[in-house]
Amino acid sequence: MxxxxxxxxxxxxxxxxxxxxxxxxxxxxxxxxxxxxxxxxxxxxxxxxxxxxxxxxxxxxxxxxxxxxxxxxxxxxxxxxxxxxxxxxxxxxxxxxxxxxxxxxxxxxxxxxxxxxxxxYPVLQSEQMAYGGAVLHLEASSLDYDGQSVELTKNELKILYYLFKNAGKICSRGDLVEFLWDNQLYVDDNALSVNINRIREKLAGIGLTDFIKTKHRQGYTI
Missing domain, CATH: 3.40.50.2300 (Response regulator)
Incomplete structure (x- = not known):
């Protein structure tokens, strides 16, 4: 593409x-x-x-x-x-x-x-990833679950790509921020929380609840 x-x-x-x-x-x-x-x-x-x-x-x-x-x-x-x-x-x-x-x-x-x-767009060369019944379409920037689909922004796609790539592991907030905004100054740490919350809302809209779990003082995992 x-x-x-x-x-x-x-x-x-x-x-x-x-x-x-x-x-x-x-x-x-x-x-x-x-x-x-x-x-x-x-x-x-x-x-x-x-x-x-x-x-x-x-x-x-x-x-x-x-x-x-x-x-x-x-x-x-x-x-x-x-x-x-x-x-x-x-x-x-x-x-x-x-x-x-x-x-x-x-x-x-x-x-x-x-x-x-x-x-x-670090994942444009790939096609899709799957975990827990969810399928992440990298080129289309969307996620499918149970016959329904939701579109993702660039940062939402990157967050999910990182979580899918490290499925079952805890991804620290610091690692996610660095992956998303490498070499950019003045990044508000709250921006990651905002993106995570938006993803959760989108996934809940297609019936995929509690997919991204928060590990207190550690980070996130799927």
């Missing part, structure tokens, strides 16, 4: 260069032409990663990043000529995963894309 990248760039020359570069390296690529409908295109195309400029017609890249973060944690790379320290700080604080300035070195950009995709 090809990984999908959405380019949000209003300079047609750079847009074309990026599209050709990424397509030539095996990615499925789409570009934004109507900048009033970027969020709609993100939801429709469902990219694995977004390349985002800051200075755009209408909403700037910071606004778009903030809007994406209300419903998705997909990797976002700012690729921009705005190269001040404040711009880079804003990109981090708003949820950007990387900040690359123009003119960029294509090899460095490709390496950063590959690194983020590998970290965000």
């Amino acid at each position: 090809k990984q999908r990248i959405l380019i949000v760039e209003d300079d047609l020359t750079i847009q074309t260069q990026l599209k050709n570069l990424l397509s030539g390296n095996g990615y499925e690529v789409d570009v934004v032409s109507d900048f009033s409908k970027v969020i709609e295109q993100v939801k429709t195309f469902a990219p694995h990663l977004v390349l985002l400029d800051i200075k755009l017609p209408g909403n700037n890249g910071f606004d778009i990043c903030s809007q994406i973060r209300t419903f998705s944690d997909l990797p976002i790379i700012f690729v921009t000529s705005s190269n001040t320290d404040m711009d880079e700080l804003n990109s981090i604080m708003l949820g950007g995963d990387a900040f690359i300035t123009k003119p960029y070195h294509t090899a460095i950009l490709l390496a950063k894309i590959a690194s983020l995709l590998k970290r965000a």
Whole structure:
């Protein structure tokens, strides 16, 4: 399965260069032409990663990043000529995963894309895992149980992948946080609890209750 990248760039020359570069390296690529409908295109195309400029017609890249973060944690790379320290700080604080300035070195950009995709979707090469009657579909990012299915976000999929991979063992909160947010600063430990609770609610909705067990002061297990 090809990984999908959405380019949000209003300079047609750079847009074309990026599209050709990424397509030539095996990615499925789409570009934004109507900048009033970027969020709609993100939801429709469902990219694995977004390349985002800051200075755009209408909403700037910071606004778009903030809007994406209300419903998705997909990797976002700012690729921009705005190269001040404040711009880079804003990109981090708003949820950007990387900040690359123009003119960029294509090899460095490709390496950063590959690194983020590998970290965000470590299980895309596999197909499915099963435990306790539940089947985790890795490429589809969903879980089946007793004839019913539930869709998962990227982090929900990663948590379940880690728990399935270590089924029967206790996975510490620290190990899960490191697996989910490797090398990211200012991660609130409560974010893991929020994700676990959301997974439990989704699983309960298809009749799978008490699947993820909490081990007091130790972590989680299935």
